Amino acid sequence: MELGIIGLGKMGGNMAERLRRGGQTVVGYDHNPEVSDVSSVEELVARLSPPRAVWVMVPAGKPTHDTVHRLGEILEAGDIVIDGGNSHYVDDQKHGEELAAKGIGFVDCGVSGGVWGLENGYALMVGGDEEYVKRLMPIFETLKPEGEYGFVHAGKVGAGHFVKMVHNGIEYAMMQAFGEGWELIEASDVVTNPVETFRSWEQGTVIRSWLLDLMNRALADDPHLEQLRGYANDSGEGRWTVQAAVDHAVPLPAITASLYARFASRQEDSPAMKVVAALRNQFGGHAVENAKGADAPGADVEPPTL
Ligand SMILES: NC(=O)C1=CN([C@@H]2O[C@H](COP(=O)(O)OP(=O)(O)OC[C@H]3O[C@@H](n4cnc5c(N)ncnc54)[C@H](O)[C@@H]3O)[C@@H](O)[C@H]2O)C=CC1
Ligand SMILES: O=C(CO)[C@H](O)[C@H](O)COP(=O)(O)O
Known part of the structure; x- marks a missing residue:
């Protein structure tokens, strides 16, 4: 199948590569001409045969909105836009309606797997x-x-990014829990080998x-994470x-506490x-x-005299 991909960074670039390795035909466009196959979104659309499918993999918010909006102006009825970035599901609902008014399909796809997806595959959470x-x-x-797993059609437009949002909320809390466990073990004088302890838990x-x-991988490079x-x-x-x-x-x-810990x-x-x-x-x-x-040493401050 033919696919246009807009955004060829850490995610889109590897996804294009995995698709090509899997026998699909990909035309990619990025702001960065060094990684682009074409020089504009218009040229990308012209290179695809109808009904077209164009996957947007750029930062969420304005870059995604502008790209989806532009695609809405140049694609034709029957074409499909897929937003694979980490967009807010509320934005999907607006984009879906905007494109549907022109007969253009919209599918939101939460993608998990990070930079490892090229080799391991990407878990996909789809709405549309x-x-x-x-x-x-x-x-x-x-x-x-x-x-068998790694793909779900979770519901209508917005559902894919809603479940990706919850997935990432879980990700926040899990990472926070590993971090807190690590800090406690390192702070104690009871455990002499924290790195080996975490490794053993695998x-x-x-x-x-x-x-x-992945945490153990990071600790293998920098056992006390001193570089960070x-x-x-x-x-x-x-x-x-x-x-x-x-x-x-x-x-x-x-999840809320792990978000606040980042702040x-x-x-x-x-x-x-x-x-x-x-x-x-x-x-x-x-x-x-x-x-x-x-x-500076802690300074005792006298209580104010009343
Ligand atoms: N890095 C990760 O672990 C994951 C990222 N995502 C999402 O995927 C999307 C892309 O993320 P990354 O690849 O990590 O970011 P990145 O910063 O590595 O790549 C973004 C690419 O989009 C290009 N770009 C930006 N605006 C553009 C535009 N208007 N037109 C054409 N190209 C444009 C940039 O030049 C860059 O090459 C984001 O929405 C991100 O939240 C989703 C899952 C995992
Ligand atoms: O979606 C992802 C992993 O699943 C991305 O890496 C995302 O950037 C992680 O969220 P945050 O940047 O808020 O930590």
Whole structure:
């Protein structure tokens, strides 16, 4: 089958390669001419035979919106746009309606597997009309991992990205749990070999998993992760998961805490904890730390005299 792919970065580039290895025909476009097969979205569309299918794999938000909108202007009725990026499911619903008004199909596809997907395959979580999903099955079959699982048609437009959002929320909490366990073991003087301990958990344990394997891979390169700063970014999925939980009044304490832990990781100092320290000092005369820097000794502050 023929597929156009827009966005040939870490994900789209490898997906194009896996599709080609699997016998599919791919025409790729990226802002970066070094990786592009064509020089514009228009040329990409012109290179495909109708009914066309174009997979968008660019950053979520404006880049995806602009690309989907442009495709809506140049594709024809019967063509399909697939959004494979980590878009908010609410955006899918808008894009689906915009394209449907022109007779163009829209399918959202949550993709999991990261940079390992080229070799391992990509888990795919799809939303959209059965008619379009069926037509795209040769592409999905080539991208997905070998075996029975790794693909779901989760529901109508938006469902694919909704389940990918929840998948990423789970990912946040699992990573946080591994991180916290690691910190506690390293902080204790009871365990002498934390790296070997985590490695041993790869087999037989309840918590064996790909994330654990990847953690052990990172620890093999840098046993105390000394090369890294404890700073974690986020690209939206965790926030949307927590927002959806609020909308549905569903308690998500673990996922919410793991999102907030990332926010905390970006602070040099915590304004909220300054308030806590100031209040402890005010009501209890408890000592506070000097703000001059980590090396400065903690300074006891006398409680104010009334
Ligand atoms: N890296 C990962 O583990 C995963 C990423 N995703 C999602 O896949 C999408 C792509 O992610 P990555 O490949 O990791 O990002 P990336 O930054 O490696 O690649 C994005 C590519 O899109 C190109 N690009 C950006 N805007 C464009 C536009 N308007 N037209 C043409 N090309 C454009 C850039 O030049 C770049 O080559 C994002 O939505 C991301 O959230 C989804 C699953 C996993
Ligand atoms: O979808 C992914 C993995 O499943 C991407 O790697 C995503 O970027 C992870 O989310 P965040 O950037 O918020 O940590």
